[in-house]
Amino acid sequence: MFRKSDNGLQERTMPRLPGGFSLPPFGLHQWLALVIVCIALWAVGLLWLGLQAGSSWTQGWRQDIRFHIYLEQADAPRLQALADKLAKVPGVAGVRIVPIEETRTWLDTWLGGSAGVARELLAALPGTIEVTPGLHGGEFLYADLADTAKAFGASINQGEAHLVQAQRVIARVESLLWFGTLIIGLAMIIIISNTLRMTLLARADEVQLMRLLGAGEWFVRMPFLLEGGLLGAGAGMFAWLLLWPPLIAVGDWLQQLNADVSGFALFLPLLLGGALVGWLGALLATTRMASENTSAA
Amino acid sequence: MIQMNRLMLRYPTGKTALSGMTMNIEKGRFAYLTGESGAGKSSLLRCLYGGVRPSSGQLTVQGVDVRSAGQSQIRKLRRDIGIIFQDHRLLFSRTVFENVALPLRVQGWKPDRLVARAEKVLEFVGLKDRLWSFPEALSGGEQQRVAIARAMSTKPSLILADEPTGNLDIGTARHVMDYLMELNRQGSTVIMATHDLHLLDTHPGDIFRLHAGALAEELHFVQGKVRAQEEESYVPEI
Numbered sequence: 001m002f003r004k005s006d007n008g009l010q011e012r013t014m015p016r017l018p019g020g021f022s023l024p025p026f027g028l029h030q031w032l033a034l035v036i037v038c039i040a041l042w043a044v045g046l047l048w049l050g051l052q053a054g055s056s057w058t059q060g061w062r063q064d065i066r067f068h069i070y071l072e073q074a075d076a077p078r079l080q081a082l083a084d085k086l087a088k089v090p091g092v093a094g095v096r097i098v099p100i101e102e103t104r105t106w107l108d109t110w111l112g113g114s115a116g117v118a119r120e121l122l123a124a125l126p127g128t129i130e131v132t133p134g135l136h137g138g139e140f141l142y143a144d145l146a147d148t149a150k151a152f153g154a155s156i157n158q159g160e161a162h163l164v165q166a167q168r169v170i171a172r173v174e175s176l177l178w179f180g181t182l183i184i185g186l187a188m189i190i191i192i193s194n195t196l197r198m199t200l201l202a203r204a205d206e207v208q209l210m211r212l213l214g215a216g217e218w219f220v221r222m223p224f225l226l227e228g229g230l231l232g233a234g235a236g237m238f239a240w241l242l243l244w245p246p247l248i249a250v251g252d253w254l255q256q257l258n259a260d261v262s263g264f265a266l267f268l269p270l271l272l273g274g275a276l277v278g279w280l281g282a283l284l285a286t287t288r289m290a291s292e293n294t295s296a297a
Numbered sequence: 298m299i300q301m302n303r304l305m306l307r308y309p310t311g312k313t314a315l316s317g318m319t320m321n322i323e324k325g326r327f328a329y330l331t332g333e334s335g336a337g338k339s340s341l342l343r344c345l346y347g348g349v350r351p352s353s354g355q356l357t358v359q360g361v362d363v364r365s366a367g368q369s370q371i372r373k374l375r376r377d378i379g380i381i382f383q384d385h386r387l388l389f390s391r392t393v394f395e396n397v398a399l400p401l402r403v404q405g406w407k408p409d410r411l412v413a414r415a416e417k418v419l420e421f422v423g424l425k426d427r428l429w430s431f432p433e434a435l436s437g438g439e440q441q442r443v444a445i446a447r448a449m450s451t452k453p454s455l456i457l458a459d460e461p462t463g464n465l466d467i468g469t470a471r472h473v474m475d476y477l478m479e480l481n482r483q484g485s486t487v488i489m490a491t492h493d494l495h496l497l498d499t500h501p502g503d504i505f506r507l508h509a510g511a512l513a514e515e516l517h518f519v520q521g522k523v524r525a526q527e528e529e530s531y532v533p534e535i
Contacts, residue, residue: 025390206388212346214375215403 024227027202033195034235037188041239041274044181045266049243051174053259058166065164067131067145068098071154074127082152083129089148091141093134103128129154185277192228192281200224200285221286225279232278236270298324298455298486299345304354306340306510314340316510317354322488324454327481327502327518330490336507338490342457345488346378347371359455376404379448379485383460385440387432393419393443394428400451418446422476438469445476449485456480458489462496474500 069086071079079097087095104122111121133141142161149156200207210220240263247263254261299322306315315337322328330338343349345358347366356363361374379400387396397415398406406414412428419425422442424435432440441461448456458477462470474496481487487502497504506514 021395022392203390205386206390209386209388210399210403212348212375212380213400213403214372214378216372219403 024223025202027199029195029198030227030231033192034231034238036191037232037235037274037277038238038242040184040188041236041270042242044184045239045243045270046246047177047180048266048269049247049261049263051170051177052265053254053257053261054166054170054173056259056261057257058163058170065133065160065167067133067142067160068157069129069131069145069149069154070126070157071129071149071152072126078152079127079129082149082154085148085152086129086131086145089131089141089144091134091144092131094132096130096132098128098130126154185273188232188277189281189284192231192278193284195231196224196228196282196285199227221282224286225282228282228285229275229279232273232281233271233275235278236272236274239274240267240270298322298326298359299488300355300357302355304341304344304356305352306337306344306349307352308349314510315344315351318507318510318512320505320512320515322486322503322505324486325481325484326486327478327500328486328488329497329502329504330488330507331492331494331504332507332513334492335509337510338507339459340510341507342459342488342490345455345457346375346380376400376451377453377455379451379453379456381441381444381448381456381458381461383463385444385461387440387443387447389432391431392428393424393430393432393435396432396443397447397450400447404451414450415446418450419443421449421479422446438465438472441465441469441473442476445473445480449480452485454485456485456487458487460490460492462491462493467495470496471499 069082071082083095083097086092100122103125107121107125131145142156142164146156146161207220243263243266247261299320301321302319304315304318305313307313318337318341330341332338340349344351344356344363347358347363351364354364358374359377361370363371363374366374388399391399394412394415397418398411401411401414416425416428419428422445424439424442424446427435427439427443432443435443441464444461448458456477461477462473465473470493477487477489478500481502489502501518503518504514504516505512506516
């Protein structure tokens with residue numbers, strides 16, 4: 001931006017911050033760092049959204065997963081014997097024979113109050129045992145339950161078992177994702193650090209002058225720390241905005257899967273995470289600024 | 298204000314810039330450092346603001362022993378010194394206001410007082426209307442006046458000027474000297490390295506002539522005349 005000076009020449013003008021200060025120069029290096037960090041944060045955000053969708057789809061948020069075992073034409077003593085056997089399987093926290101009244105109520109609700117149909121179905125339904133796995137239920141719990149059930153001619157709900165397996169996979173993916181986020185974060189710190197190091201070189205005269213005026217170490221470093229933090233936060237903000245197009249694009253598909261995914265949940269993590277990596281990058285860049293401001297002759 | 302005794306400065310390259318400099322500069326004086334290029338004027342100024350540490354000898358500036366002072370003491374000393382460079386060292390990506398306010402920010406002035414103070418010092422050098430201009434839009438003389446405004450913004454008791462008129466025409470140089478003289482009249486001690494000996498006629502002051510890193514001649518200005526003082530040239534021990 002330019003304005004005409006008193007002597008008729010065009011003078012550069014810049015938007016002023018409160019207090020009369022102008023924004024620091026924002027050059028090609030900063031734009032490049034912004035774009036690179038934005039893309040990296042966007043990729044991380046997408047992966048976490050994917051995990052959120054997967055977790056929602058497998059109901060990973062549920063802490064009360066239970067297995068159901070069905071025994072056809074069950075009489076009470078056989079059902080009780082199976083329940084006793086199941087209770088002895090390692091990793092089982094609790095076993096409960098589902099009362100017929102509870103099944104009836106559930107069936108009524110499911111069928112929307114058709115009591116006659118419910119009565120007919122109820123007569124044909126198998127006896128049901130509900131098994132609650134313990135906190136440390138092992139990987140082979142499902143297989144052990146299936147074997148025990150098979151010995152009594154009973155069957156186990158396979159869908160529930162698959163759900164538990166899927167949750168285990170997602171838990172592993174989450175651990176990997178944390179690790180990947182850490183690695184990407186470190187890479188972003190280095191990128192921002194290098195960018196600010198170039199900025200430091202470009203503004204060496206400013207740093208030198210501040211020192212000649214008696215500025216302390218943190219006074220000299222602070223503008224660069226702020227710049228790094230703002231650059232990272234800006235990249236995080238853009239990354240969050242860029243999450244919405246793919247989220248909208250797969251919205252119908254997610255709805256079909258009944259997966260509840262919220263883009264808003266990633267706003268603060270991306271913004272604050274970006275600011276943090278930016279600030280750490282700036283800290284790394286300015287750490288190498290020689291703290292000595294005089295030289296021994 | 299400034300005492301030095303057998304001051305020596307040798308750079309890591311092996312070059313000896315000062316070899317046994319002994320002189321005193323009293324508070325409130327206007328002192329010229331003259332001498333040929335390489336005589337040690339700029340090196341001496343650098344020593345005075347703690348830019349380099351003397352290799353040996355003694356140097357006390359405003360009560361601070363520059364040789365043994367810690368970093369925090371040097372920083373404190375610099376906050377009470379205004380420095381004017383030949384190339385003025387203005388920040389071209391910052392406005393005149395930001396350049397002038399920089400020493401004030403270093404000293405922790407509150408932001409709401411900065412504009413008023415910057416306006417006041419720029420008014421002194423006749424550039425109040427250029428507060429929001431960028432240095433690139435100013436002439437060489439105006440840029441040097443901004444540098445003077447920056448140096449005086451914190452009301453320092455000592456002003457060091459390293460050839461501030463070196464790049465200016467005679468008329469502009471005399472104006473710059475007028476400002477420095479006025480600062481001296483207001484109580485600041487001014488030490489100025491210069492080649493422009495013709496300025497000494499119109500703007501008299503104490504003269505310290507350096508030669509090959511040592512003090513060759515010392516002339517004190519007393520009420521309109523110059524009083525020569527005999528000076529024993531110090532021969533450094535080999």
